[in-house]
Amino acid sequence: MLTRREFVAKLAVGAALAAMPAKMCAALPRGQTAVVSIHMDQPYLDTTGRALPYDPPVGLRAAAPVAHLTETEFRSHFVYL
Amino acid sequence: MVDFSNQPTMKGFFAPTRFEADVYDCEVIGKVPSDLNGAFVRLGGDWFYPPKFQDDSPFNMDGYINRFRFKDGVVDYKGRWVKTPRFKADRAARKQLFGKYRNPFTDDPSVAGLDRSVQNTTPLAFAGKLFTLKEDSLPYEIDCNTLETIGPYNFHGKYRSLTFTAHPKVDPATGEMICYGYEAEGLETNDVFLYTINKKGEVTRELRFKVPYVSMVHDISITQKYVIIPIFGFVSNMEMLKAGKVHWGWDDAKPAMVAIVPRDGEAKDIRWFKGPSRATVHTLNAREEGNKVIFEAPIYDSNPFPFFPPIDGSPWDPTKARAYIRRQTFDLNSKDDGFTEDKLFEMNVSDLGRVDDRYLTQRYRYAFTAYADKARPFEEWKAGNLGGRVNNCYGRFDLVTGKMNSYFAGPTHSLSEVCFVPRKRGAEGEGYILGVANNFAEMRSELIIADAQRLEEGDVARVILPFRATAQVHGRWVEESELPFA
Numbered sequence: 018m019l020t021r022r023e024f025v026a027k028l029a030v031g032a033a034l035a036a037m038p039a040k041m042c043a044a045l046p047r048g049q050t051a052v053v054s055i056h057m058d059q060p061y062l063d064t065t066g067r068a069l070p071y072d073p074p075v076g077l078r079a080a081a082p083v084a085h086l087t088e089t090e091f092r093s094h095f096v097y098l
Numbered sequence: 099m100v101d102f103s104n105q106p107t108m109k110g111f112f113a114p115t116r117f118e119a120d121v122y123d124c125e126v127i128g129k130v131p132s133d134l135n136g137a138f139v140r141l142g143g144d145w146f147y148p149p150k151f152q153d154d155s156p157f158n159m160d161g162y163i164n165r166f167r168f169k170d171g172v173v174d175y176k177g178r179w180v181k182t183p184r185f186k187a188d189r190a191a192r193k194q195l196f197g198k199y200r201n202p203f204t205d206d207p208s209v210a211g212l213d214r215s216v217q218n219t220t221p222l223a224f225a226g227k228l229f230t231l232k233e234d235s236l237p238y239e240i241d242c243n244t245l246e247t248i249g250p251y252n253f254h255g256k257y258r259s260l261t262f263t264a265h266p267k268v269d270p271a272t273g274e275m276i277c278y279g280y281e282a283e284g285l286e287t288n289d290v291f292l293y294t295i296n297k298k299g300e301v302t303r304e305l306r307f308k309v310p311y312v313s314m315v316h317d318i319s320i321t322q323k324y325v326i327i328p329i330f331g332f333v334s335n336m337e338m339l340k341a342g343k344v345h346w347g348w349d350d351a352k353p354a355m356v357a358i359v360p361r362d363g364e365a366k367d368i369r370w371f372k373g374p375s376r377a378t379v380h381t382l383n384a385r386e387e388g389n390k391v392i393f394e395a396p397i398y399d400s401n402p403f404p405f406f407p408p409i410d411g412s413p414w415d416p417t418k419a420r421a422y423i424r425r426q427t428f429d430l431n432s433k434d435d436g437f438t439e440d441k442l443f444e445m446n447v448s449d450l451g452r453v454d455d456r457y458l459t460q461r462y463r464y465a466f467t468a469y470a471d472k473a474r475p476f477e478e479w480k481a482g483n484l485g486g487r488v489n490n491c492y493g494r495f496d497l498v499t500g501k502m503n504s505y506f507a508g509p510t511h512s513l514s515e516v517c518f519v520p521r522k523r524g525a526e527g528e529g530y531i532l533g534v535a536n537n538f539a540e541m542r543s544e545l546i547i548a549d550a551q552r553l554e555e556g557d558v559a560r561v562i563l564p565f566r567a568t569a570q571v572h573g574r575w576v577e578e579s580e581l582p583f584a
Contacts, residue, residue: 076541081482082109088416091487093404094107096156097450097571098488098512098536 100192105148110482111538114144115568119164121175128559130171130547131530135578137242138166138517138532138545141230142570143218146179147194155199155344155405160185161217162568163230163245166545166561167583173545173561177568178245180217180230180238187212199405200234200345202285213250219264220572223580224275225299227251231264233280233316242581256301259291260284264572265317265380270456273297276325276361280315286336288312292325292359307365310355314346319384319393320361322459326393326428327357328378332406347409348401350375356437358391358428371428371437377402380449382423382465383458391428394442394497396421396449396467420446423465423495442497445469448489450515450572454526464527465495466550468513474506481510481538488512492531494553505531505553507546510539514570518550527551530558532575534567543567 052063083091102108143159164177179185187209188195196214197204205214215235222229222237229237229251236257239248252258259279266277275295282291288311294303309315314332318325331354332346339345354376358369377398384393400418407414425440451467468489476485489512492505507513513535520529527550535544545561 077480077539078478078482079111079541080484080488080538083107083112084483086107088487089404089414090107092416092419093153094156095112096403097448097515097569 100147102145102148105145105152108145108148111536111541111566114146115566116144116146118179119175119177119565121563124166124173124175125562125564126173126559127562128547128557130168130173130559130561132171133521134168134519134530134547135170136168136580137576137583138168138573139221139223139228139576140164140166140514140534140567140570140573141180141217141219141221142568142572143216144568145194146185147188147192150194150197150204153344153405154197155403157218157405158196158199158216159218159569160188161219161230161232163221163240164567165245169578175561175563176245178247180240181247182215182217182238183213184209184216198342198344200285201339201343203339204342218571221574221576222266223574223576224266224268225295225297226580226582227299228576228581231262231266233264234261236260237262242576243584253295253299253301256304257293257295258304259289259293263315263318267318267320267458268455269320269322270458271322274302276318276320278315278318278327280309281312282306285339286312286334290315290327294361303362305359305363305365307359307368309357310370311352313352314379316379317381317395319381319395320459321384321386321391323361323386324384324391325357325359325361326381326384326391327359328354328381328395329357330354330377331375331401332377333409338409344406346403346406348406348414349409350400354378356393356426356428358430369428369430370435372435373426373437373439375400380451382451383453383460383462385459385461389430391430393426393428394465395424395426396447396451397424397426398449402449421449422446423451423467423497443495443500443502445502447493447495448515452516452518454518454520454529456520457526462526463496463498464550465497466492466516466518466531467495468492468516468533471504471506475509477509477539484512484538488536492516492533492548492553494527494531494550503553505546505548505556507535508537511535511537511544513546515572517573517575519575532573534570534573536566541566 146160161180167174195206217230220231228240228242236250239251259282261279278292282289292305313329331352333349353372381395402419404414448468471491472486494503517532546557547559548557
């Protein structure tokens with residue numbers, strides 16, 4: 018059975034490969050293909066062939082750890098933000 | 099060993115910054131105006147050690163003073179902890195010894211009697227000296243070049259209140275500072291000592307009076323003849339403190355009260371006015387028009403701080419924690435104690451508003467403050483989901499036309515208090531706005547500099563720090579000539 022995520026990933030891989038310059042495809046190690054990973058519902062193309070999940074750069078989404086707080090909890094700690 | 103792992107809100111961008119920093123010749127995007135010579139001094143706080151109590155007030159964080167030094171178009175940065183006796187005691191013990199905000203009954207017995215102030219609210223340059231201000235103690239003098247702490251200061255022994263406001267006002271016509279202390283004779287006393295200090299730093303006048311109930315007296319305004327002193331629903335008493343609570347609770351039944359104090363009068367000359375429940379934490383400006391006193395401020399509908407909870411046990415109401423720029427008019431010819439109030443703008447704003455300080459006590463046109471514009475983009479996938487919760491814009495509010503001009507900091511940013519720096523010999527509103535932005539995508543702080551008359555065009559320069567600057571409460575611009583800068 019094809020899951021929704023797999024379907025989106027295959028679509029994205031196809032679209033990305035179609036759009037990928039020939040030079041970049043040629044740079045991939047033989048026998049390996051580009052891999053799409055999903056982060057925050059956005060696809061990221063991994064052209065290294067290592068098939069690692071997307072790892073956001075240090076610092077990205079630095080406010081995320083407190084985003085779940087209720088307004089009372091949030092303002093209890095962050096008055097002037 | 100220090101451990102912040104059980105502090106759920108001290109993560110990501112909000113993890114404690116425990117270091118001191120020097121950055122020589124900061125990275126700048128754009129061009130720093132060459133006519134900005136002096137320093138932008140910020141005061142705020144962070145927890146050097148975790149608080150003893152999870153429900154403590156953030157106003158209890160250790161003080162940290164930092165400074166962007168401007169000279170001939172380049173900027174250097176320096177930041178230092180304010181090394182109070184409390185800070186030194188904690189460091190020596192390698193743990194938090196002090197309990198809740200302004201409640202010594204919750205402290206470790208080993209620090210009984212020690213000055214427990216944290217010096218984290220407002221920097222002040224006056225009479226050639228740099229100070230940190232916190233309303234529960236005397237000012238602390240700071241070396242303006244090294245930012246090292248010198249110690250508490252009492253104006254040659256003539257300032258006798260045990261406390262000193264975070265918001266003194268300097269009369270631009272005379273250079274005098276009007277300042278005060280509340281709970282002036284000690285914890286839970288209803289005494290206010292009001293002072294005039296000349297520009298040499300000499301106390302020239304003291305007036306002692308009592309407030310109707312012990313309440314927060316955080317900020318004042320001055321006119322040429324009067325001092326306007328608002329008090330409101332934050333209440334305190336010794337029983338609360340002995341029960342282990344923070345210093346303030348909110349009593350919704352308390353009316354907003356405003357004292358109009360003649361600058362050269364006596365306690366018997368004070369007029370008290372009463373209005374509906376409000377919270378006037380910070381002010382903008384005031385003036386006289388005939389026998390009326392006109393006072394303007396970003397005033398909250400009700401309690402803005404959930405960490406000072408309602409005393410009746412009801413939940414804090416965020417929908418009432420909104421500040422609007424309002425005008426209150428006090429008729430000194432009236433026979434009753436009422437006053438009128440007008441809302442000047444319908445949008446809610448940060449209550450950390452500023453004006454062109456050269457126009458204090460006078461009719462003026464522009465107010466500046468931050469606000470949250472939910473219509474502006476916020477890139478959650480880069481910054482985290484704080485859209486709509488953070489101040490992403492500075493506004494210039496035209497009190498004559500009712501129009502507002504806006505500066506937008508960026509789609510992954512939030513803004514600290516704005517500071518207005520007038521251009522030398524410029525008209526009101528000519529100059530720059532300065533303020534520090536948190537960049538949640540880059541995990542760093544950025545000092546923005548924008549032309550106050552062209553806010554929509556964005557910043558003219560942005561000073562990049564390669565780290566997160568400690569959270570700011572208030573920041574002040576200090577001209578080159580005001581302090582003995584090296």
